[in-house]
Amino acid sequence: MTKATETGRGRLRATKARRRGATTPRGAAPSASAADPATAASLKLWITLARAYQSVAELARIDIGRHGLSVGEFAVLEALHSKGEMLLGDVQRKVLVSSGGITFLMNRLVKRGLVERRACAADGRARYAALTSKGAALMRSIFPGHARAIRSAMSGLSVAEQKTVTKALRRLGFAAAALAAGHPTCREGIGGD
Amino acid sequence: MTKATETGRGRLRATKARRRGATTPRGAAPSASAADPATAASLKLWITLARAYQSVAELARIDIGRHGLSVGEFAVLEALHSKGEMLLGDVQRKVLVSSGGITFLMNRLVKRGLVERRACAADGRARYAALTSKGAALMRSIFPGHARAIRSAMSGLSVAEQKTVTKALRRLGFAAAALAAGHPTCREGIGGD
DNA sequence: AATGAATACCTTAGTACTGAGATTGTAAAC
């Protein structure tokens, strides 16, 4: 454990959950109403961003759930699918869960025979995560359909618009992540990409 | 985000960048790689949308947590703050939680004296949720600060850009929600706004 | 070597939810 637990009093966790096998979207749906126009525009954007995310996430969840996977499980499989063998810590950072969370997800996937842990010769503390041949076959069979599902989820915008929005959201995300990084309520070891 | 630890055998420890803090709450970080350009653009947008949402949500979570509230609790308070007394089912749909979830959140808030349940004269099955005076005072005191936090979270974009992105995301969200609605895996009674 | 700090992962307890079904109440059709 790094960090010195300087949170004074409050226990307050604010977690979010996801369910296995295609379940629900999530959410804290924000709302708006502010005095000055700039703040109003930001609040409105926040609502819209949250709703858009949740709608797309719901579609992704449905699609992934069809194959009996949770979103977190799929994220791990996909990371390993696209990058090959990875250290658990790297998978954790890519998938954005806590250290306990990656252990949990790995255990489930190992139990189903989709991934395996491999020793790391260079560092005895570390483990690699890798797809088994069964896991690799699964990803090859479901990834193209998933990509099509995402594409149709984004069909409200033209490809050119998608590129424009992507650029803007990237700047927005970086700025927000930089702000969050400066704040006290830090978490285990999760970073952006 | 600590990212050294190369896969190769010579694991130099190269002291990476110092802890970047907390970037994101949770979530399934998607990734990309597709054959045709349209699908690739959609996957890329999905990643970026998810990261941007998660970064802003993390900031919101930090800000809300400062006052000892979870995101779900704040969402309920805010709904009642902006719309006044509401039927529980309406709060549920606005906040996007399950029926069990709204009961859970209400119980917590009632226990803290921030909201109360009121009978509905017209329909004996239904209950209203409403802020107590303590809850209303709390919201008056923390909402402006929260709005400022959201505004600064969005500071990566100019106000004009925010409006453009809002419009695009609204279309995207509607299209995705319409698609999700047509799918089999629906939920209890949650609709868009 | 021996020590100490830092790291990678795992374990455990706790949390904020979900989903199915029970309960109570309303509305419609007989």
Place this chain on the structure above:
DNA sequence: GTTTACAATCTCAGTACTAAGGTATTCATT
């Protein structure tokens, strides 16, 4: 005035996580 259907909320068991702490291992100093 019963059924019959259906709606709003609550109950409860289960789930996917988080945070904090633990263990083994490595690196840097001594």
